[in-house]
Amino acid sequence: MAISAKLLGDDEYIVVSTRTHWKALIFPVFLLLVLAAGGGFLAAVIPDGNLQTPARIAIGVVALLVLIVFAAKPFLNWFFSTYTLTNRRLITRHGILTRTGRDIPLMRINDVSYEHGIIDRLLGCGTLQIESAGERGQVVLPDVPHVEHMHLQMSDLLFGGPEGKPGDGILDDEAPPEHQRRREPRPTSEEPDSQTLFSSDDNEGR
Numbered sequence: 001m002a003i004s005a006k007l008l009g010d011d012e013y014i015v016v017s018t019r020t021h022w023k024a025l026i027f028p029v030f031l032l033l034v035l036a037a038g039g040g041f042l043a044a045v046i047p048d049g050n051l052q053t054p055a056r057i058a059i060g061v062v063a064l065l066v067l068i069v070f071a072a073k074p075f076l077n078w079f080f081s082t083y084t085l086t087n088r089r090l091i092t093r094h095g096i097l098t099r100t101g102r103d104i105p106l107m108r109i110n111d112v113s114y115e116h117g118i119i120d121r122l123l124g125c126g127t128l129q130i131e132s133a134g135e136r137g138q139v140v141l142p143d144v145p146h147v148e149h150m151h152l153q154m155s156d157l158l159f160g161g162p163e164g165k166p167g168d169g170i171l172d173d174e175a176p177p178e179h180q181r182r183r184e185p186r187p188t189s190e191e192p193d194s195q196t197l198f199s200s201d202d203n204e205g206r
Contacts, residue, residue, distance in 0.1 A: 003084050003091060015153050016085040021125035021143040024078045028071035035071075039063040083141055085150065087157060090130070092141065108133045112154045114147045 003017070043056045076096045084091040090104045109132050116126030126147030130139040144150055 003082070003093070008086065009088060012086050012088045014084060014086050015157070016083075016150055018083055018145050018150075020078055020081050020083070021123060021145045022078075023123050023125065024074060024143060028074050031071045032067065035063045035067055083144060083150075085153060085157075090154070102139075104130065104132055104139065106154075106157055109154075109158055112151060112158065114144075114151045116147060120147075 003014075008014070039059050042059050046052050046055045073096075077094070080096055080099075081094045082092070084093075087106075089106055090109070091101065093099065093101045109130055111131040113129045114126050115129070120126045125143050125145050128141040128144045128147055128150060130141070131137065132139060
């Protein structure tokens with residue numbers, strides 16, 4: 001499920017890696033049960049005769065085609081779709097034969113939020129919304145399992161953990177984005193040099 005370690009950079013490690021929520025499999029499993037029951041019933045009620053065997057074969061072929069289109073494909077899409085969060089980037093992978101992927105550096109993410117309705121709360125999933133400083137702007141990741149945990153992990157990496165330390169989303173040798181830079185307070189006044197506290201006249205009078 002996780003991406004290969006060969007695809008990770010130096011000092012990069014996986015924080016969270018998951019597939020989309022298993023609710024995507026509810027319909028394929030339900031369809032499989034319906035096809036098995038319906039196909040078995042139709043095959044059993046076909047009367048004896050020369051057409052019994054061809055009819056049963058036709059029922060099996062139709063059921064198999066429906067299963068491939070409406071059940072097997074959603075299952076494979078679920079199996080090969082992954083969300084991976086490292087300490088450097090967010091990685092998404094989709095597709096069965098033609099694979100598509102996107103990597104979003106954490107240092108380009110401006111905001112991360114999530115939402116989940118009543119059904120999603122019962123199932124333990126939700127939608128993660130990411131605002132990035134790129135051309136596409138907003139990235140929406142639907143059906144993320146334990147979306148609150150994913151949101152917390154990303155927030156810690158982006159904006160620092162509960163101890164107030166900087167997150168790992170910025171490399172040590174990289175300059176942080178403008179909106180994440182900490183501005184040092186300017187000194188209100190400069191203390192005079194200890195060597196100039198006394199004038200030359202005072203030294204000569206001594």
